[in-house]
Amino acid sequence: MVINGRNDGLVPWDGGVVADNEERGSVLSTEETMEFWRRVNGCSDQTGRQDLANLEQDDESTITRVSWQACNAATELLQVNGGGHRVPGDDIPFGSRLIDALLGNQNEDVQAAEEIWKFFSRSTEIH
Ligand SMILES: [Ca+2]
Numbered sequence: 001m002v003i004n005g006r007n008d009g010l011v012p013w014d015g016g017v018v019a020d021n022e023e024r025g026s027v028l029s030t031e032e033t034m035e036f037w038r039r040v041n042g043c044s045d046q047t048g049r050q051d052l053a054n055l056e057q058d059d060e061s062t063i064t065r066v067s068w069q070a071c072n073a074a075t076e077l078l079q080v081n082g083g084g085h086r087v088p089g090d091d092i093p094f095g096s097r098l099i100d101a102l103l104g105n106q107n108e109d110v111q112a113a114e115e116i117w118k119f120f121s122r123s124t125e126i127h
Contacts (some may be wrong), residue, residue, distance in 0.1 A: 001076050001119045002037070003112060004030045005083030007104050034066075034077050041075045043068035056108035063088065063109055074123040078115060080107050088112045 004011075010019045015029030028036070038045065046069040054062045061082035068075040080088060084104015089111045092099065100106070 001074070001078070001116060002030070002033060003078040003080065003088065003115075004033075005080040005085060005104060005107075007082055008085045009104055010085040030077070030079075034068075034075070037075050038068050038071075041068070041071040041073040043071035043075050046070070052109055054109060059091075059105060059108040061105045061107040061109070063107055074119060076119060078110075083107045088115070 004013055006013050011027055012018075013030050015027055015032060017026045018024035027033075048067045048069065050065045050067075052063040052065060059082075061080060063083075064079040064081060066077040066079060078088070080086075082105055084100075084106065086099075086103050086106035088107040088109065091106060091108055096106075
């Protein structure tokens with residue numbers, strides 16, 4: 001399971017240098033990363049896409065769940081549209097504006113911990 005923000009200013013969605021600092025190295029794009037896991041997990045190239053409910057309108061963010069099919073192990077991407085370098089969940093009570101400025105928007109439509117739990121619960125059903 002990968003959860004990536006489309007507007008992540010530190011770990012770029014499209015890949016490249018991390019945090020605009022060559023010393024931090026570089027990362028594959030999200031597409032390349034998911035292609036790697038698709039092959040490792042033996043999935044077909046068919047995907048299912050589901051736009052999750054936009055429960056929190058003020059977070060300027062939505063989530064699309066992309067699931068690969070016919071895999072030996074569950075393979076899924078939560079694409080956080082408009083999301084920064086943040087874990088989806090409840091907004092923090094203090095300093096949120098400063099953190100928003102540094103890390104970008106936080107999606108509040110889902111709780112990442114619950115999504116991760118559901119992913120691993122489903123994963124145990126695949127054998
Ligand atoms: Ca939202």
